[in-house]
Amino acid sequence: MTTDHPSRALATFAASLHFDDIPQHVVERAVNLYVDWLGSALGGKGARPVESIALFASMAGAANGNGQAEVLIDRTRATPYFAAMVNAAASHFVEQDDVHNGAVFHPATVVFPVALALAQAARASGRDFIAAVVAGYEVGIRIGEFLGRSHYKVFHTTGTAGTVAAAATAGRMLGLSPVQMLDAFGSAGTQASGLWEFLRDAADSKQLHTAMAAANGLMAASLAADGFKGATRILEGEKGMAAGMSTDADPARLTDRLGVRWALTETSFKYHAACRHTHPAADALLAVMAQHGLKPQDIERVTARVHQGAIDVLGAVTLPTTVHQAKFNMGTVLALVAYHGYAGVTEFEEGYAAAPVAAFRGKVEMVFDEEVDRAYPARWIGKVTVHTRDGRELTGRVDEPKGDPGNTLSREEIAMKFRRLADFSGAASDEEASHLLDAAWGIASETRIGSLFEVDVRA
Amino acid sequence: MTTDHPSRALATFAASLHFDDIPQHVVERAVNLYVDWLGSALGGKGARPVESIALFASMAGAANGNGQAEVLIDRTRATPYFAAMVNAAASHFVEQDDVHNGAVFHPATVVFPVALALAQAARASGRDFIAAVVAGYEVGIRIGEFLGRSHYKVFHTTGTAGTVAAAATAGRMLGLSPVQMLDAFGSAGTQASGLWEFLRDAADSKQLHTAMAAANGLMAASLAADGFKGATRILEGEKGMAAGMSTDADPARLTDRLGVRWALTETSFKYHAACRHTHPAADALLAVMAQHGLKPQDIERVTARVHQGAIDVLGAVTLPTTVHQAKFNMGTVLALVAYHGYAGVTEFEEGYAAAPVAAFRGKVEMVFDEEVDRAYPARWIGKVTVHTRDGRELTGRVDEPKGDPGNTLSREEIAMKFRRLADFSGAASDEEASHLLDAAWGIASETRIGSLFEVDVRA
Known part of the structure; x- marks a missing residue:
């Protein structure tokens, strides 16, 4: 048009x-x-x-x-x-x-x-x-x-x-x-x-x-x-x-x-609780670790190959001093996924400053990648190169990070993420979360939308 | 520093x-x-x-x-x-x-x-x-x-x-x-x-x-x-x-x-109730009219010599259809000052679309002026060239339009402007305006600033 x-x-x-x-x-x-x-x-x-x-x-x-x-x-x-x-x-x-x-x-x-x-x-x-x-x-x-x-x-x-x-x-x-x-x-x-x-x-x-x-x-x-x-x-x-x-x-x-x-x-959908610019590399790191059965301790250093936008947004933070800053720090995000397989709100809150995470963070660098940059922003390709302690150079790649349209979350995964977040902040009890979820899945057929929490009370 | x-x-x-x-x-x-x-x-x-x-x-x-x-x-x-x-x-x-x-x-x-x-x-x-x-x-x-x-x-x-x-x-x-x-x-x-x-x-x-x-x-x-x-x-x-x-x-x-x-x-201080970019030319036109004893009817056409910013801001409006638009129209502003000696809220409200004003508006053009533009924005020089019906080419100039620091308004002029505005909108009666003015001139020595209108009532 x-x-x-x-x-x-x-x-x-x-x-x-x-x-x-x-x-x-x-x-x-x-x-x-x-x-x-x-x-x-x-x-x-x-x-x-x-x-x-x-x-x-x-x-x-x-x-x-x-x-x-x-x-x-x-x-x-x-x-x-x-x-x-x-x-x-x-x-x-x-x-x-x-x-x-x-x-x-x-x-x-x-x-x-x-x-x-x-x-x-x-x-x-x-x-x-x-x-x-x-x-x-x-x-x-x-x-x-x-x-x-x-x-x-x-x-x-x-x-x-x-x-x-x-x-x-x-x-x-x-x-x-x-x-x-x-x-x-x-x-x-x-x-x-x-x-x-x-x-x-x-x-x-x-x-x-x-x-x-x-x-x-x-x-x-x-x-x-x-x-x-x-x-x-x-x-x-x-x-x-x-x-x-x-x-x-x-x-x-x-x-x-x-x-x-x-x-x-x-x-x-954002699977990890971090700046989206870190997700492709995080998933690529998880992929290469799974493929080669690597533990975090096996890794000497990681090079995240990224688009320019990632460097622009993430580049400013070198040593994160708050959880929020850590979410914009490539090293911290890769460290958390290496240790926990996931970088969620709880992993950040409890782990972003932990000694092993801080140590791993220092092993991560970001470099500009021509292919990744060309594809961006239509596609967010994840590429990492991992050097292992035993001298291997391995590469990890994802063409579509978890949560992207071609790799989307199921309703079960969305509900799980919902429960994690409600529990993390204390905004709703488990039981309340269940009621909220039930009502939310049915929002399209509500005749008169009202209080979310009153529905909960009435239930 | x-x-x-x-x-x-x-x-x-x-x-x-x-x-x-x-x-x-x-x-x-x-x-x-x-x-x-x-x-x-x-x-x-x-x-x-x-x-x-x-x-x-x-x-x-x-x-x-x-x-x-x-x-x-x-x-x-x-x-x-x-x-x-x-x-x-x-x-x-x-x-x-x-x-x-x-x-x-x-x-x-x-x-x-x-x-x-x-x-x-x-x-x-x-x-x-x-x-x-x-x-x-x-x-x-x-x-x-x-x-x-x-x-x-x-x-x-x-x-x-x-x-x-x-x-x-x-x-x-x-x-x-x-x-x-x-x-x-x-x-x-x-x-x-x-x-x-x-x-x-x-x-x-x-x-x-x-x-x-x-x-x-x-x-x-x-x-x-x-x-x-x-x-x-x-x-x-x-x-x-x-x-x-x-x-x-x-x-x-x-x-x-x-x-x-x-x-x-x-x-x-803004003397005329129009976009500031029109003021220098308006005052320059008033100056040349006063100097040569011109009436609006004597004027064949007017060229306002302006800085680029004036063209950028005023250029978009050619035929004003509202009072607000008229305030951003050089032709209308010059017409109002030519006929009334002043372009205040009342002159705009009652006169912007009047036939003589509309006719005069069509006689006005704006041109870029090197000297005016170089001085801007530190100084807002007003320059106009007026062609009279009897064939003369006259120029008007002000180096500091009325209201500028070197040509500022007196407290009496400020009070007069205040009364005109309060009266125009009906926001305060004459008596209320007097009380408001009295209190406002003394604001610096107030011990506890409170309601402006209650002061009025108590008075």
């Missing part, structure tokens, strides 16, 4: 999308992504930056006595604006929310908080909820692809593209017309922000980016419903998002096979 | 600034700017985009029953977050809030809403209020200068630099330590946004930018008070604001003569 006004085409698509237009397998994947997101949202409970944002929200007016949306980490009620803000912060903390490889964009953490908060406030149906979620995914992913690699070098795409994705979701929940949806895009896009500078300091901005993308997107759509006008070419215009924040933007990506290609199904 | 860590130097300055450090003439100018801002904030009452933002704020949680900050357009109480948001939207609507020429930045509209809301909530003193205001001006202006002309081509500096200015103001009001202030800068800067794309459509984003700069800056400082960490080099870092949004950033500008040069006093 080509058009001289892609912002309008994309907004019209988002405003017009109905549940019945969405193929069944896409609906099913959306439900899986919802359950996966819910686990991440619960997993953020107790995290200092998340609790800070929750405290601010409460002081700023969240607890105004008439909110119908739930803040999942503490089960309080708030207005949709603040519930979306806090749930978005929470669901990006443990670094296990989903990601679209090609867009380098985390859709769930900005889309679901908005959809859930507005659905709860309006007692909307599961069908409308799913339509709003799919609209958000399709919009956000295409904007991430459009903004390109030059954008992602400095900007956190989940913050920038995420603001418009949140607006698309909110706009669909609010039933905006195509014209209003375009206004919502304009008001959202002009607020798009999020810089990578915080990574160097292990600062708390990542959760702030998702919190504000969700909140600002919701605000943009609410304003549009009230007639507030936005720029009509905020994405592709001469002084729009790409003009300001990209040097390789490709407008054709914005409308790529709308309604035919379902980008939502290309989204990867 | 040179430093390898300008973000820190600037944050430390802002956190450490005390009232007694500020020269008396700077305090006096700050009070003048406050009164000028208050008029603009009242002037926004009833404006559709402003009322939309106020409605959203109220639905999102502003009216939570314990707010101590005032929303000036409707005299309701709200939390500081929402009061700052709405007052910032309101004070940027009539296009008469102040501007710093060199930074192309409107400080008042993002600084005062934050300072006033937090002062009211804490019943702070006028001395602390002034210190917070001066901190915000000094920080925001230097960041605007730092980001440079390349930034302003696409980004609305008042939205971007304004977010950090608001954080500096809020941080000073909250008594942040230098380390916390640097955190606040980090959380604010990573949220910096605002694109010029909306101008083409005459969309409502300009007030959204100031609303969110104020609110996000206040949030950033509040989070910092709670230990929320921000990037320590958000301004100059490799993935910071300049890296993402400027190609000609000059870090030396960030710390230019801190504590010696008071950039606040370089701020211009």
Whole structure:
């Protein structure tokens, strides 16, 4: 599809999308992504930056006595604006929310908080909820692809593209017309922000980016419903998002096979609780260790062969001093998978600074790999070279890391990840987790979405 | 002052600034700017985009029953977050809030809403209020200068630099330590946004930018008070604001003569209610008309000789269809001053589409001028060439438009402008305006800043 006004085409698509237009397998994947997101949202409970944002929200007016949306980490009620803000912060903390490889964009953490908060406030149906979620995914992913690699070098795409994705979701929940949806895009896009500078300091901005993308997107759509006008070419215009924040933007990506290609199904689940840029190498290391029956003690050194984006994002951290920083440290991630076979929230929390892990970390280097870089971001190939203590040079490779569309998680694996996260943070007991899961798998057929935890109590 | 860590130097300055450090003439100018801002904030009452933002704020949680900050357009109480948001939207609507020429930045509209809301909530003193205001001006202006002309081509500096200015103001009001202030800068800067794309459509984003700069800056400082960490080099870092949004950033500008040069006093009052880029030519036209005793009917055509920034910002609007768009239309502004000697809110509202104005508009063209462009943005020179019906070619010139530091407004002129704006919007009666003015001139010596309107009632 080509058009001289892609912002309008994309907004019209988002405003017009109905549940019945969405193929069944896409609906099913959306439900899986919802359950996966819910686990991440619960997993953020107790995290200092998340609790800070929750405290601010409460002081700023969240607890105004008439909110119908739930803040999942503490089960309080708030207005949709603040519930979306806090749930978005929470669901990006443990670094296990989903990601679209090609867009380098985390859709769930900005889309679901908005959809859930507005659905709860309006007692909307599961069908409308799913339509709003799919609209958000399709919009956000295409904007991430459009903004390109030059954008992602400095900007956190989940913050920038995420603001418009949140607006698309909110706009669909609010039933905006195509014209209003375009206004919502304009008001959202002009607020798009999020810089990578915080990574160097292990600062708390990542959760702030998702919190504000969700909140600002919701605000943009609410304003549009009230007639507030936005720029009509905020994405592709001469002084729009790409003009300001990209040097390789490709407008054709914005409308790529709308309604035919379902980008939502290309989204990867994050199996390891680490920055996605570490996953391909982690799985490649697991593969070579399994193939040759290696123990961590057998390994002299590891070379992770990566794309430039991995070096850009991971390069700044050399000696991690916090769990969050460790999740962006290739050496720590490879050490954890070498010792535990998995780098989950518990492995990070308990093991990132352990002596054997620290020692293994020092044996890992990253090098740029031409093939991996060429394939990226469409494919995230994992390649490692392992030198063993007994002098062998072995190579490991995965073409699709675990959780990617061609190597996706089963519903059982998603439920297991959910239980691990709820248990890790203490946001829900085992029994509560079971009730939450039961209800979440059935979200698409809910007639009136309400409290998640009240369902639990009634059960 | 040179430093390898300008973000820190600037944050430390802002956190450490005390009232007694500020020269008396700077305090006096700050009070003048406050009164000028208050008029603009009242002037926004009833404006559709402003009322939309106020409605959203109220639905999102502003009216939570314990707010101590005032929303000036409707005299309701709200939390500081929402009061700052709405007052910032309101004070940027009539296009008469102040501007710093060199930074192309409107400080008042993002600084005062934050300072006033937090002062009211804490019943702070006028001395602390002034210190917070001066901190915000000094920080925001230097960041605007730092980001440079390349930034302003696409980004609305008042939205971007304004977010950090608001954080500096809020941080000073909250008594942040230098380390916390640097955190606040980090959380604010990573949220910096605002694109010029909306101008083409005459969309409502300009007030959204100031609303969110104020609110996000206040949030950033509040989070910092709670230990929320921000990037320590958000301004100059490799993935910071300049890296993402400027190609000609000059870090030396960030710390230019801190504590010696008071950039606040370089701020211009806006005499005409139009985009600042039109003012030099408007005053030059008034000058040539006065010098030669010309009436509008004597004029065949006018060539406004302008800097590139004026063409970039004003160029998009050819036929204004709204008052707001008219304020960004050189032809309309020159027509209004030609007929009325002044382009104020009333002249725009009643006259922008009048037949003689529309006819005059068609006689105006803008051309790039080498000398004007070289001087910009340090000096905003106005040059026009007028061709008269009787065949003369006359030139008009002003080296400093009315309201600029060397041609500043008197307190009487500021008060008159205040009364015009309050009357225009109906936000305050004549009597209320008198009471508000009396109190506002004395803000620096207030012991406990409270409600502005209650003072009015008690009087």
